[in-house]
Amino acid sequence: MLVQKILTRNPKAELYYDLVELFTGITLVGFLWTHMLFVSTILLGSDLFNTLSKSLDDYYLSYVGIPFIVLVFIMHILSAGRRLPTRYQEQKIIWRHAKMLQGTDTWVWVFQAITGAAIFALASIHMFVVLTGWPITATTSAGRVEAFWWFYLVLLLLGEYHAGFGIYRQFVKWGWFPRKPLGYVSKLITVIILTLGVAALWVFLQLGGA
């Protein structure tokens, strides 16, 4: 035992990290799916979209929800990100191992780590752009999509991939449901949300910016 390790030892630290990873992950998946459902109200018309956006503002849900999600986002990066190896040799071991094993779940995880890092960057940009262009209306959203549709398409794909497999992995780890049906259900939900998202992007493109 080394003195610096004895003095700083907290036997429950890793338990808390694991729980934070679980709860922040589930919260973010719940948020993302709700977010996409809200965005896709544009499919039913600009009026409904604007009314929803305004009522979220009026009831202060946006002002409570957004800082909360930002906090959860950061906590998720810290707790889930702790598992990611950064040393060259560890990276090389993982790539070699994934290629050798050809296990679906192992590859899915490798891409989850990559999408996670990408979402960290892209979602931060997305939040900055939306918050500096507050409030959200169908017109401002359409303007953003018209200018940067490829950005939103990439973020949508990365986000849904990460969320869909993330929730699958948490359920696998905690053993609440058997693996196979769990995989089907999480893929199905992901496809539904993706379809809604792409459709919403298409409608925004048709609307065009102001």
Added chain:
Amino acid sequence: MSTRKFSIFRYNPITPEVKPFMQEYTIEEPPGMTIFVALNKIREELDPTLMFDFVCRAAICGSCAMIINGKPRLACKTLTSDLKGTVTLMPLPVFKLIGDLSVDTGTWFRHLSVKTKSWIHSSKEFDPNAPEDRMDNETALEIYEAERCIECGCCIAGCVTANIREDFLGAAGINRVARFMVDPRDERSKEEYFDVIGSDEGAFGCMGLMACDDNCPMQLPLQLQLSFVRRKMVSFGLSIK
């Protein structure tokens, strides 16, 4: 008779100046040939220097685990007829390499047993003349299910975490602890169990990639065992002060 080509990892730590390389061998393939049979044939007919492990050739001892076409498998339980093309053989990662396909799983599993204190912790004095305490059948079956582990190391070799974190006990270790947690004779407290496995070395180090579950030659229900221990560790960890 048809022939089969093998590509086998060669390296001897005693001669580190010879870098690791893959060596090819072609042998006749009789029906029903296992990798175990093939390796013995290669050693007898082509290359007496080839190192590999085996003892029982009946999937009981767990000595002949290796990476067969990328997957951790038992050589004695894998038929060449189930594989396509050239058969590529690598030693198991994570364990200390003795040479070629031979690895030392013994030291690793010994460490696991010591670390997880794999014995029944009982304060009862043993009386050889008294009848043993009865155990209900359900509990006994649960214990036997976990005890079917032959310690071949396939779950450890397939695990990403075990490949990069030397202190991770892996599915074999967590399964072992699960076995003692269901045993009514074991008197260990929540604190003691949590201390053994309630960390990233144990239950919380698992990332859920399930290569252990996919590759266990004994088809142990490792996902269920891992998640059972994870949930137990959370309830133990949160209830102790």
